[in-house]
Amino acid sequence: MSMAPHSKLDGEAGARLLAKAQWRWYEVLFWLAAISLYFVFGDFIPGIPTKLMLLSEIVSLGLLALSIDLVLGYAGIVTLGQGAFFGLGAYVAGVMAKAGMGVFPLSDPLLGLLAAAAVCGIAGFLTSFLVLRGSDLTRLMVTLGVALILAELANQMRWLTGGADGLQGVTSSPILGQWDFDLWGRTAYLYSLAVLFVCFWLSRRIVHSTFGLSLKAIKGNALRARAIGVPVNARLIAIYALAAAIAGVAGALLAQTTQSASPDMIAFHRSADALLILVFGGAGYLYGGLIGAVLFRVMQDVIGAFTLQYWQFWLGLVLVLLVLFVRGGVIGLLEGWWNRMTRTGDAP
Amino acid sequence: MRKQILKGLAASAIALAALPALAQETVKIGLILPMTGQQASTGRQLEAGVKTYMAQHGAKVAGKTIEVIVKDDTGVADISKRLAQELVVNDKVSVLGGFGLTPIAMAVGPVATQAKVPAIIMTAATSVVVEQSPYFIRVGRTMPQMTFPIADWAAKNGVKTAVTLVSDYAPGIDGEKFFKQRFEEAGGKVLDTLRAPLASPDFAAFLQKAKDLKPDALFLFVPSGQGATLMKQVIDRDFAGSKIRVIATGDVTDDDLLNSMGDSVLGMVTSHDYSADHDSPENKAFVETFKKVNDNLRPNMMAIAAYDGMDVIYRALEATKGDANGQKLIEAMKGQKWMSPRGPMEIDATTREAIPPMYIRKVERKNGELYNVEFEAVGPVKDPTHK
Numbered sequence: 001m002s003m004a005p006h007s008k009l010d011g012e013a014g015a016r017l018l019a020k021a022q023w024r025w026y027e028v029l030f031w032l033a034a035i036s037l038y039f040v041f042g043d044f045i046p047g048i049p050t051k052l053m054l055l056s057e058i059v060s061l062g063l064l065a066l067s068i069d070l071v072l073g074y075a076g077i078v079t080l081g082q083g084a085f086f087g088l089g090a091y092v093a094g095v096m097a098k099a100g101m102g103v104f105p106l107s108d109p110l111l112g113l114l115a116a117a118a119v120c121g122i123a124g125f126l127t128s129f130l131v132l133r134g135s136d137l138t139r140l141m142v143t144l145g146v147a148l149i150l151a152e153l154a155n156q157m158r159w160l161t162g163g164a165d166g167l168q169g170v171t172s173s174p175i176l177g178q179w180d181f182d183l184w185g186r187t188a189y190l191y192s193l194a195v196l197f198v199c200f201w202l203s204r205r206i207v208h209s210t211f212g213l214s215l216k217a218i219k220g221n222a223l224r225a226r227a228i229g230v231p232v233n234a235r236l237i238a239i240y241a242l243a244a245a246i247a248g249v250a251g252a253l254l255a256q257t258t259q260s261a262s263p264d265m266i267a268f269h270r271s272a273d274a275l276l277i278l279v280f281g282g283a284g285y286l287y288g289g290l291i292g293a294v295l296f297r298v299m300q301d302v303i304g305a306f307t308l309q310y311w312q313f314w315l316g317l318v319l320v321l322l323v324l325f326v327r328g329g330v331i332g333l334l335e336g337w338w339n340r341m342t343r344t345g346d347a348p
Numbered sequence: 349m350r351k352q353i354l355k356g357l358a359a360s361a362i363a364l365a366a367l368p369a370l371a372q373e374t375v376k377i378g379l380i381l382p383m384t385g386q387q388a389s390t391g392r393q394l395e396a397g398v399k400t401y402m403a404q405h406g407a408k409v410a411g412k413t414i415e416v417i418v419k420d421d422t423g424v425a426d427i428s429k430r431l432a433q434e435l436v437v438n439d440k441v442s443v444l445g446g447f448g449l450t451p452i453a454m455a456v457g458p459v460a461t462q463a464k465v466p467a468i469i470m471t472a473a474t475s476v477v478v479e480q481s482p483y484f485i486r487v488g489r490t491m492p493q494m495t496f497p498i499a500d501w502a503a504k505n506g507v508k509t510a511v512t513l514v515s516d517y518a519p520g521i522d523g524e525k526f527f528k529q530r531f532e533e534a535g536g537k538v539l540d541t542l543r544a545p546l547a548s549p550d551f552a553a554f555l556q557k558a559k560d561l562k563p564d565a566l567f568l569f570v571p572s573g574q575g576a577t578l579m580k581q582v583i584d585r586d587f588a589g590s591k592i593r594v595i596a597t598g599d600v601t602d603d604d605l606l607n608s609m610g611d612s613v614l615g616m617v618t619s620h621d622y623s624a625d626h627d628s629p630e631n632k633a634f635v636e637t638f639k640k641v642n643d644n645l646r647p648n649m650m651a652i653a654a655y656d657g658m659d660v661i662y663r664a665l666e667a668t669k670g671d672a673n674g675q676k677l678i679e680a681m682k683g684q685k686w687m688s689p690r691g692p693m694e695i696d697a698t699t700r701e702a703i704p705p706m707y708i709r710k711v712e713r714k715n716g717e718l719y720n721v722e723f724e725a726v727g728p729v730k731d732p733t734h735k
Contacts, residue, residue: 043437043438049434049437049438050437050438053430053433053434057427057430163517163518164451164516164517165451165454165474166451168454168480183436183459183462185430258429259429259458260425260451260455262451262455264423264424264425264426308383308419308420309388309420312384
């Protein structure tokens with residue numbers, strides 16, 4: 001598999017694909033906005049409350065949705081089990097931080113991330129063979145089943161995971177021995193954002209490479225893709241394992257920034273929430289999961305502030321309306337507006 | 349250049365934080381309660397308990413106005429931790445409280461310690477929780493406190509063999525462990541210990557197994573809220589017909605749900621510190637106000653814990669003359685003694701653990717409604733697990 005976008009892309013079609021891979025101004029804007037949130041919500045300006053913990057949580061959730069986008073939005077594998085890797089990553093990072101007693105090197109957050117990525121990548125690779133079998137419905141069942149098995153293991157292996165009560169005493173050492181996690185969540189947010197960007201950049205490279213293009217071909221029509229010589233199974237295994245590793249990193253981030261890991265992190269609702277968020281934001285754009293996560297959590301926070309018991313009702317209503325009337329989620333909505341605007345602009 | 353800007357910003361932030369706290373006229377209390385999901389009935393009772401206390405005692409104490417902020421924990425530990433952080437940093441609360449489940453209390457522990465803010469555990473019942481932070485105070489009760497009295501009562505009342513059935517999570521396992529220990533010390537024998545998954549409340553297979561073992565008694569523990577489901581399945585199996593006594597901690601015959609269980613639970617014996625039927629002037633006043641401000645809801649053990657939690661906070665503020673400093677408050681909370689609607693209450697001065705009065709009760713019909721009627725006062729029970 002070749003990840004360099006230039007390797008086999010030439011001719012007119014190649015040029016068009018290469019142009020698509022360029023960073024756009026609105027992407028730069030997106031990331032600048034993400035950084036500026038740190039200054040706005042970091043309790044630096046009197047009167048504006050700190051929301052960095054919520055933002056860190058959103059980053060982790062967005063990263064999970066991004067990993068689903070890779071398998072669903074690009075490779076067309078429907079999954080309800082991405083939460084399994086998320087939870088596994090959380091436990092790997094949590095157990096390591098706990099075993100290291102908050103002292104470098106074992107408790108170092110970055111090492112925890114790498115370990116979580118490695119373990120989840122391997123777990124993804126091993127379970128990918130199950131996912132290759134069967135059609136969409138079977139895949140839903142298989143991914144869900146794997147998640148349930150892992151959740152029960154986490155519940156039963158009390159000596160390692162703390163059982164139903166979760167893992168206690170997860171204390172990471174300061175990042176690279178420099179930055180400690182503070183009560184305001186400042187370190188947590190910048191750290192999460194940096195990790196998100198690295199994973200995003202990697203994913204972006206991949207979906208615009210020939211490898212990524214072949215995934216789209218498989219999603220379009222697996223039979224035809226095989227006929228033109230795309231090694232379908234190998235490609236699906238690779239992307240599934242990679243997405244599992246990224247989901248693991250997302251889980252590890254959450255465990256490190258909240259200092260806990262519980263069976264809840266592996267539970268079905270994580271997978272379902274993340275899938276919902278992706279569909280809400282728009283699958284197949286990479287940004288869909290990130291934007292969906294922001295909107296989902298902010299709505300939950302805002303609605304929850306004035307109707308404590310019924311926020312789920314309003315959130316559900318918005319989701320139903322969006323899915324009913326807008327194809328491609330929030331990004332699809334924006335894209336539609338953009339196209340209409342530019343078209344009227346061109347017309348004489 | 350950028351680094352300098354960052355440094356400048358950080359420095360000004362520190363300067364702002366270091367400004368001497370202006371004499372604040374309000375004291376804020378941040379409650380993290382399960383308002384949605386499986387535990388929503390617990391959250392509703394806790395909030396109602398707080399409302400009742402404030403209806404009786406007003407919102408002013410020691411010259412300060414009390415402001416209560418409620419957040420929904422959604423049953424998730426990591427969200428609860430974030431909410432605790434936001435309550436401390438943004439809302440500048442002086443006291444945290446609530447915590448429906450043990451993992452949630454555990455997740456909030458580090459925040460309480462880091463921020464030096466007292467945290468009142470109202471619901472979580474695992475013994476070990478209170479040791480997780482020097483700022484934890486428990487006003488509810490722990491599993492051994494609930495299970496010892498019923499184990500003693502069973503041993504004294506002709507029960508020779510028993511089977512335990514609990515939910516498979518920390519409080520359930522605590523309950524199983526302490527029942528077995530106490531019951532076997534008293535000469536009884538536990539034939540088997542069964543654990544049902546917390547998430548899926550289907551007890552059929554476990555109940556059948558318990559019945560097949562033919563013990564003298566079946567001991568039950570499930571989290572408050574699941575009692576009705578469990579009891580329905582217990583009644584369907586007709587344990588009474590097989591001469592198997594069903595005993596439990598008071599969570600199973602939760603006041604909130606008891607009326608919906610029907611006459612088949614009549615005569616069931618349980619142990620707990622609170623029954624809405626408790627006969628005292630304090631409780632009469634409590635139940636009356638509670639029903640009045642909460643739409644005729646009947647208070648249960650969650651409501652009384654929230655009520656007593658508020659009482660502890662008010663008393664502490666009176667003792668510090670309105671000073672909401674976390675260290676001073678926690679010191680003022682240790683060793684408090686007062687007359688609660690459930691009877692004489694105390695907070696252990698060294699372990700910060702509640703010492704509630706325990707009772708043995710029997711389900712009876714009174715004025716057309718089902719109640720847990722207390723027939724034996726056990727007295728205050730200390731948690732045996734703290735050193």
